[in-house]
Amino acid sequence: xxxxxxxxxxxxxxxxxxxxxxxxxxxxxxxxxxxxxxxxxxxxxxxxxxxxxxxxxxxxxxxxxxxxxxxxxxxxxxxxxxxxxxxxxxxxxxxxxxxxxxxxxxxxxxxxxxxxxxxxxxxxxxxxxxxxxxxxxxxxxxxxxxxxxxxxxxxxxxxxxxxxxxxxxxxxxxxxxxxxxxxxxxxxxxxxxxxxxxxxxxxxxxxxxxxxxxxxxxxxxxxxxxxxxxxxxxxxxxxxxxxxxxxxxxxxxxxxxxxxxxxxxxxxxxxxxxxxxxxxxxxxxxxxxxxxxxxxxxxxxxxxxxxxxxxxxxxxxxxxxxxxxxxxxxxxxxxxxxxx
Numbered sequence: 001x002x003x004x005x006x007x008x009x010x011x012x013x014x015x016x017x018x019x020x021x022x023x024x025x026x027x028x029x030x031x032x033x034x035x036x037x038x039x040x041x042x043x044x045x046x047x048x049x050x051x052x053x054x055x056x057x058x059x060x061x062x063x064x065x066x067x068x069x070x071x072x073x074x075x076x077x078x079x080x081x082x083x084x085x086x087x088x089x090x091x092x093x094x095x096x097x098x099x100x101x102x103x104x105x106x107x108x109x110x111x112x113x114x115x116x117x118x119x120x121x122x123x124x125x126x127x128x129x130x131x132x133x134x135x136x137x138x139x140x141x142x143x144x145x146x147x148x149x150x151x152x153x154x155x156x157x158x159x160x161x162x163x164x165x166x167x168x169x170x171x172x173x174x175x176x177x178x179x180x181x182x183x184x185x186x187x188x189x190x191x192x193x194x195x196x197x198x199x200x201x202x203x204x205x206x207x208x209x210x211x212x213x214x215x216x217x218x219x220x221x222x223x224x225x226x227x228x229x230x231x232x233x234x235x236x237x238x239x240x241x242x243x244x245x246x247x248x249x250x251x252x253x254x255x256x257x258x259x260x261x262x263x264x265x266x267x268x269x270x271x272x273x274x275x276x277x278x279x280x281x282x283x284x285x286x287x288x289x290x291x292x293x294x295x296x297x298x299x300x301x302x303x304x305x306x307x308x309x310x311x312x313x314x315x316x317x318x319x320x321x322x323x324x325x326x327x328x329x330x331x332x333x334x335x336x337x338x339x340x
């Protein structure tokens with residue numbers, strides 16, 4: 001055996017998600033092991049969805065369904081598959097009393113009224129990209145319930161506001177599958193090693209660059225964007241910044257998190273209140289971005305995490321990314337009104 005082979009074999013495998021959770025459990029609010037198990041349940045469902053995503057071209061799970069979700073969007077087969085997998089994993093884990101999913105209009109009760117947590121999630125973000133092999137993802141947000149243990153969870157458990165999240169994260173299914181999450185003590189990234197069936201800590205203490213040269217938005221809506229947004233984007237183009245837009249929120253966000261940049265989804269005349277869902281898309285990403293040193297806002301005066309929710313499937317504009325870029329956009333005034 002050569003020295004190089006010996007050196008390769010001697011390399012440590014790394015810290016698994018399981019071990020990391022055990023080591024840092026004392027950081028979790030109400031550290032009794034329940035939240036730790038809930039994170040494991042989400043990771044398990046993520047592994048199953050990873051398998052389905054990687055088999056998408058070989059099995060009959062691509063394409064659309066004849067049904068629509070609560071948002072009025074056509075459901076993809078893999079949307080429904082991911083929804084079932086995550087709901088089943090959370091129910092079987094017995095730590096969650098209720099779930100809010102993009103794919104269901106009403107709260108899903110898990111028949112475990114003694115559970116201390118509720119989970120809001122988008123089981124599979126980026127549905128339009130499923131059939132063309134582009135990165136997609138899962139978003140989740142975790143709250144400790146406010147209704148009495150033993151009773152049925154209600155909307156109040158989900159409408160606590162973004163500052164009340166005790167954990168949030170996403171799973172990205174791309175060239176590799178990554179789980180990125182926070183419990184309010186920094187942002188950690190874990191990469192899935194398929195041959196071992198484990199998530200390994202690959203990106204500890206993720207920090208977004210304060211500056212960046214990437215802007216991500218759907219410029220097809222250019223003439224419907226607020227004037228302040230168009231002015232900001234024109235300035236980005238004059239500086240020869242790169243326009244990068246995949247159309248999968250998790251993928252666009254993930255790239256900017258590591259490289260520095262800003263993601264924009266302004267209000268339009270068609271969606272004057274914004275299009276992205278506050279509870280299970282914007283809240284979790286906003287918690288992550290603030291924990292990594294960036295910003296997420298709806299205007300010059302209001303952070304996403306300070307928006308008070310009134311509806312389970314509430315929509316909102318979103319401007320999120322590197323602090324200096326966000327300041328450049330909103331520093332000159334409000335950006336919450338769509339163009340006439």
